[in-house]
Amino acid sequence: KQAQDKIKQLAFYDSLTGLPNRRLLHDRMTQAINQSTKNYSYVAVLMLDIDKFKTINDSLGHKAGDELIKHISRLLTKFVGSGNTVARLGADEFIVVLSSVKDIKEVVYFAENLLAQIRLPIEIEGGAVSVTTSMGVSLCPMDGDEGDDLLRCADLAMYHAKAEGRNNFQFYTREMNEKALAQLDIERRLKVAIQNNCFELYYQPQVDLKTNEITKAEALLRWTHPELGFVSPADFIPIAEESGIIIELGDWILQEACFQAREWHEAGLDIRVSVNVSSVQFKQTNLVDNVKNALELSELPKHLLELELTESAVMSDVEDNIGRLQMFKDMGIRIAVDDFGTGYSSLSYLKKFPIDTLKIDRSFIMDIDTNENDAAIVKAIMLLADTMQLNVVAEGVETLEQLRIIDNYGAQYIQGYFFSRPLPPAEFTKFVTEEFADKSTWKLDLIG
Ligand code: C2E
Ligand code: CA
Ligand code: CA
Numbered sequence: 001k002q003a004q005d006k007i008k009q010l011a012f013y014d015s016l017t018g019l020p021n022r023r024l025l026h027d028r029m030t031q032a033i034n035q036s037t038k039n040y041s042y043v044a045v046l047m048l049d050i051d052k053f054k055t056i057n058d059s060l061g062h063k064a065g066d067e068l069i070k071h072i073s074r075l076l077t078k079f080v081g082s083g084n085t086v087a088r089l090g091a092d093e094f095i096v097v098l099s100s101v102k103d104i105k106e107v108v109y110f111a112e113n114l115l116a117q118i119r120l121p122i123e124i125e126g127g128a129v130s131v132t133t134s135m136g137v138s139l140c141p142m143d144g145d146e147g148d149d150l151l152r153c154a155d156l157a158m159y160h161a162k163a164e165g166r167n168n169f170q171f172y173t174r175e176m177n178e179k180a181l182a183q184l185d186i187e188r189r190l191k192v193a194i195q196n197n198c199f200e201l202y203y204q205p206q207v208d209l210k211t212n213e214i215t216k217a218e219a220l221l222r223w224t225h226p227e228l229g230f231v232s233p234a235d236f237i238p239i240a241e242e243s244g245i246i247i248e249l250g251d252w253i254l255q256e257a258c259f260q261a262r263e264w265h266e267a268g269l270d271i272r273v274s275v276n277v278s279s280v281q282f283k284q285t286n287l288v289d290n291v292k293n294a295l296e297l298s299e300l301p302k303h304l305l306e307l308e309l310t311e312s313a314v315m316s317d318v319e320d321n322i323g324r325l326q327m328f329k330d331m332g333i334r335i336a337v338d339d340f341g342t343g344y345s346s347l348s349y350l351k352k353f354p355i356d357t358l359k360i361d362r363s364f365i366m367d368i369d370t371n372e373n374d375a376a377i378v379k380a381i382m383l384l385a386d387t388m389q390l391n392v393v394a395e396g397v398e399t400l401e402q403l404r405i406i407d408n409y410g411a412q413y414i415q416g417y418f419f420s421r422p423l424p425p426a427e428f429t430k431f432v433t434e435e436f437a438d439k440s441t442w443k444l445d446l447i448g
Contacts, residue, residue, distance in 0.1 A: 012090040016066060017073035025095055029147035030244075032085070032099035042101040043140040046111065047154035048076075050113055051132045051166040055094035059170060064125045071122055072133075079114060095151070104139070108180045109242050111135055111169040119167070124277050132167035134158055143172045171326075182222035182406060182433040187243045189225060194248055199223055199257050202422035203273070205431060206393055206415045209407055212440050214432045218274045218415060219257040220422045221249075241280045250281040251290055258298035258305060260425055265304060269432065274306040279313035296332075302332035308359070309335065311343035318349045320404070334412050336393070351388065357413075358385050362396025365416070371403045382409050400442060 011161050012024040032043045050056075050072065052166065057065040069092065075087040076094060085097040087139055096114075101107060121128045136157025138144070143153040153172040161170040171177045172323055193199060199221060206216040240246040261273040265352070274437060281287055295302060314321055314337055325335055336357035341364055360381055364374045378394070385392045394406045398415030406414065420431055 008364070017070055017088050019077070019094075020087040021075055021086060022077045022087070022089055025085065025089070025097070027099055028085040028087070032097050033145055033147070036100055036140065037145075039100060040121050041099075042104065042107075042142075043095075043150070044098040044101050044105075044107045044110075045138045045140070045150040046096040046114075046169070047089075047136045047151070047158045048072075048096065048114075048166070048268060049094040049135075049158055049162070051134055051162075053131075056129070056131065060127075060129070064129075066104055067124045068122075068129065068131065072118065072125070072131075074119060076114075081427065086243040091313055097155070103181065105183055105242055107137060108183050111137060113165060114182065114302075115169065123266070134161035134166045135169035136161055136172070136328070137169060137176075138172045139176065139389050159186060164348070173298075175264055180346060183239060186231075186239050187245065189228070190223075190236060190243070190245050190249070192430045193225070194245065194252070198225070199249070199252065200424065201253065201260065202424055203260070203428045204269075204411045204422035205420050205428065205436070206274075207419050207436075207440075208413055210412050211279060214436055215270065216272045216274060216306070216413065217428065218422075219253065219260075219276070221253060221276075231419065236347065237278065241278050246280050246392075247284060250278060251294075254290060254294040256358055258300045261304050262298045262300040262427070263425075267429075269429065270304065271432070272304045272306055272309050272334065274334075276308045276338065277313075279310065279316075282321075282324070283317075284312050288324075288331075291333065292326065292331065303334070305333035306336055307356070308322050308338045310338045311340050314353065314355075315343060315345055318346065322352055322354070325354050341377060347384075350384075355390065357391040357393060359393045359395050359415075360411075362416075363396055365396045365402055365406065366398075368405050369399075375405070378406070379409055382411060386410070400446065403442065404446060 012021060014018065014021045017433055029045070036043045050442060053065070072094065073086070073088065076096060080086055080096055080098070083098060084434055089095055098107060098110065102345045115133065119130060119132050121130045123186055136154045136159070138149055138150045138153035138157060144150050157170045157172040159287070161168050164170060166298045201219045202222050203217040203219055205214045206218065208215055209415045221237070223231050223233070223236060225231055225376060228367045237246070240249055258276045261271055264271045277287070280429060295305065328335060334356045335354065336359055338359050339361045340358045356379060360378055364378050367374050391413060392411050393413040394411045395412050395415050397403050397406060398420060403414065403418055417432055419436070
C-alpha cells in the first residue's frame, strides 16, 4: 500500500513542492472545463513565471532557488482557495486553474492581487529577496475548450507579459486586455477620488403618504470625475466592491450621512437617512463598530439612521445574519431590505429577521399600470409586509398613474422621480421646506 501511494505520488505530483504535475493538471483542467460548461461559467488558466529566476539561482545558489519555488508554491496554494488548482510545470513555471468564474473581473482582481502578494519581500537563506512574476491568462470558452489550447494561449500571453516589462499580467486576447485595463483604471481613479474627497452624497426624499410629510431620505453616492464626467454608482460600486475599496468608501458614506442628518436635526428637520450597505461591508466584522463610531462622532440620535441591505445580501448566510442584524437592532438602528422581490427570500426566515422595512424594487413599479403580474406581486408584497408589521417603501414611482395605483394598494412610503430625484443637501432642505407643498396636493389634483 505504501509503495502504491509512493508510485501515485511520483506519477502525479511534483517532488519539490508536492503540487500536481502536468499529468494531474490535465485531469483537473478537463474537470473544470466540464463543470463550467454545465454551470455556464468560465475557466481561467493562468501561467506564472518568476521574473529573472535564473539570476536568483545563479547568484544565491540552487538551495535558495528551491526555497523560493517552495515559498511561491505555498503562497499560490493559500491564495487560490479550495476548488481551484495550482500545478508546477517547469523550473519556475506555475499554473493556476480557476474554475466556475462568473465574471472576468474576478480574474482581473485575482491576478492583480497575486502580483502584489508575490512582490512582497521574503526571507530566504537569511536575506531578504523580492521577486516579481509575469502572468498570462487564457479563458475557456473564449480561447478554447481543451486543456492544451488553454495552456498554449496562456503561454503566449505570458510571453507578452514579459515583453511588456514583466511584473504584470496579460490576457490572450487584446479585447480582454482592454477590458481588464479599464477595470483597473477605474479602480485607480476611485482610490485617488477617496483621497481627494471627490465623492458627494445626494438625498432622495421618501414621502409618507399617511401624513403627507417627508421624514425619510435615501443617501445615494455621486462621483464626478474631472475627465470621465459623471460616473453612475451602478458602474463603479461593483468595482469598488471587488477591489475592497468599498470598505473605506462605505465608512465615509456612513459618517457623511450621519453628519448630514445631524445637521438637519439641529435645524429642526428630523430626516431619517437610509444608508446603502454593500454585502462586502456587511460581511466585515467591524461594521458594527464603524456604525457606532459614526453615530458617536456625529452625535446623531440613533433612530434617525437606517441601513439598507439588499435582499440577496440578507438571505445569504441567514443564520449568521440574524445575529448580525440583531446587533444593529439592539443599538436602535432601523434596517431596510432593498431591491425586495428581485432575489429570493425564504419567508420563514423573513419572519425571524429583525427588520423594519421592505423596499419594493423599481422593476415591479415601472410597469405596474400595464403589467398584471407586476401589480399582483406588488400587492402580495404589501400584504406580506402588513401581516408582518413591516413598513413598505415603493421605489421608482415616476408617474401619477403609478402613484395612484400604489396608493390604492395602501403603500405608505414613496420614493421616486415623481416627487423628486436625489438632491444635494441644500436643495433637499429647500425641497422639503418649500417645494414639496406644491407636489403634495397630487391627490386633490387627481379628483379636481
Ligand atoms: P438602489 O439602492 O436601489 O438605489 C435606488 C436607485 O434608483 C438610485 O440610483 C436612484 O437614483 C434610482 N431611482 C430612484 N427613483 C427613481 C425613479 O423614479 N426612476 C428611476 N429611473 N430611477 C430612480 P443611483 O443613485 O444611480 O444608484 C444606483 C445603485 O448604486 C443603488 O441602487 C445602489 O445599489 C448603488 N449605490 C448608490 N449609492 C450607494 C452607496 O452609497 N453605497 C452603496 N453600497 N451602494 C450605493
Ligand atoms: Ca438602496
Ligand atoms: Ca433599491
